[in-house]
Amino acid sequence: MCVNCGCSDHNDTQLVNPKTGESVFLNTNNNSHHFHTHTLPDGTVITHSHTHPNHGELSQVAPKTRNTTISLEEDILAKNSLIAAQNRGWLKGRNVFAVNFMSSPGAGKTTLLIRTIKDLKNTLNISVIVGDQETTNDSQKIRETSCPVIQINTGAGCHLDAAMIEQGLEKLNPLPDSVVMIENVGNLVCPALFDLGENIKVVIISVTEGEDKPIKYPHIFRTSQVMIITKIDLLPYLQFDVQKCIEYARHINPKICIFQVSALTGTGLESWYKWLTRSVS
Amino acid sequence: MHELGITQNIVAIVTEHAQGAKVQRVLLQIGKLSAIMPDAIRFCFDICSQGTVLEKAKLEILETPGLGKCCECGLEVPLEKPFGRCQCGSSQIDVIAGEELKIKEIEIEEVCV
Numbered sequence: 001m002c003v004n005c006g007c008s009d010h011n012d013t014q015l016v017n018p019k020t021g022e023s024v025f026l027n028t029n030n031n032s033h034h035f036h037t038h039t040l041p042d043g044t045v046i047t048h049s050h051t052h053p054n055h056g057e058l059s060q061v062a063p064k065t066r067n068t069t070i071s072l073e074e075d076i077l078a079k080n081s082l083i084a085a086q087n088r089g090w091l092k093g094r095n096v097f098a099v100n101f102m103s104s105p106g107a108g109k110t111t112l113l114i115r116t117i118k119d120l121k122n123t124l125n126i127s128v129i130v131g132d133q134e135t136t137n138d139s140q141k142i143r144e145t146s147c148p149v150i151q152i153n154t155g156a157g158c159h160l161d162a163a164m165i166e167q168g169l170e171k172l173n174p175l176p177d178s179v180v181m182i183e184n185v186g187n188l189v190c191p192a193l194f195d196l197g198e199n200i201k202v203v204i205i206s207v208t209e210g211e212d213k214p215i216k217y218p219h220i221f222r223t224s225q226v227m228i229i230t231k232i233d234l235l236p237y238l239q240f241d242v243q244k245c246i247e248y249a250r251h252i253n254p255k256i257c258i259f260q261v262s263a264l265t266g267t268g269l270e271s272w273y274k275w276l277t278r279s280v281s
Numbered sequence: 282m283h284e285l286g287i288t289q290n291i292v293a294i295v296t297e298h299a300q301g302a303k304v305q306r307v308l309l310q311i312g313k314l315s316a317i318m319p320d321a322i323r324f325c326f327d328i329c330s331q332g333t334v335l336e337k338a339k340l341e342i343l344e345t346p347g348l349g350k351c352c353e354c355g356l357e358v359p360l361e362k363p364f365g366r367c368q369c370g371s372s373q374i375d376v377i378a379g380e381e382l383k384i385k386e387i388e389i390e391e392v393c394v
Binding site: 064065066067068069070071072073074075076077157158159189190192193215218219222250251252253254255 | 283286287290291294295298303305306309316362363364366371372373382383384385386387388389390391392393
């Protein structure tokens with residue numbers, strides 16, 4: 001069971017290096033709670049571990065019990081936040097700028113990433129961590145740009161969490177003074193809750209979706225610093241109301257920075273690139 | 282449906298603190314703006330607690346209302362959603378309450394020696 005995040009079991013989370021084909025199962029389980037201490041009647045203190053789940057031996061030792069209330073005040077996502085803070089330090093120490101891209105599936109994260117990598121290859125040193133439930137398709141596409149990439153397959157998990165990024169960063173080993181682009185699992189709900197230690201969060205919405213996505217999924221639009229509207233080359237064929245979408249986004253998050261782009265035709269990319277390179281430096 | 286994962290996390294944290302003792306009651310604090318549905322947590326809790334020290338424990342959830350503070354005029358604004366508008370017209374509102382996602386307390390069965 002995953003203790004590091006709020007997600008499902010990590011046992012089936014895989015990290016794949018598409019270059020070598022090497023894949024490893026991430027072990028983010030924390031079984032340290034199985035170690036515990038007993039004080040024996042003669043005062044001896046023993047610490048030991050055991051893996052059986054029922055811990056039933058206590059009731060056999062002494063059948064008399066009373067109820068005690070323990071105040072915990074523990075944040076359920078505290079462990080994720082702690083690992084995220086460690087990631088932030090790891091990145092800061094190497095002067096690596098990390099961007100977390102989030103969107104619903106099919107909004108164009110991979111296409112925008114590939115175009116950005118190609119267009120900025122002489123300006124920025126970019127490497128990528130890609131999250132998907134299954135397949136290495138996205139990392140294969142990104143690898144064709146000859147950019148270093150690591151794929152994380154979350155299995156049943158619906159988002160990336162800080163522990164996955166921690167191991168992904170170690171494996172990816174990005175160069176100092178570089179940029180790490182994190183492509184989150186396509187999902188507008190859960191990624192909003194999980195801090196990865198990134199510098200900025202970018203939410204992507206394509207014009208083939210409804211313009212009311214910002215008010216339907218307010219959490220992700222509120223935690224993001226940037227919103228990129230993609231596929232604007234398709235606007236003549238669609239009912240998507242760009243102004244309304246921007247209004248909704250600004251209502252949720254007045255400080256959000258908004259770009260309108262087409263990764264296919266290149267429209268609007270210049271201002272996104274300018275913003276990104278300025279933020280990195 | 283991240284509530285399932287969140288509930289597994291709750292079970293793991295409580296199990297860690299209970300140190301083998303049987304858990305009778307768990308009190309959670311879930312803010313109305315936390316993107317977590319208490320009903321979904323209740324639904325998952327019975328399943329996730331099976332076979333653990335939390336099995337049959339009573340789950341209590343304290344829901345805290347959303348509250349924001351206007352960045353322009355400083356007025357406190359009650360919030361139903363994680364955004365809103367202040368009387369002064371500004372929608373720049375800092376959420377100051379309602380995003381809690383905490384295990385407040387647990388009640389365990391302790392052995393009297």
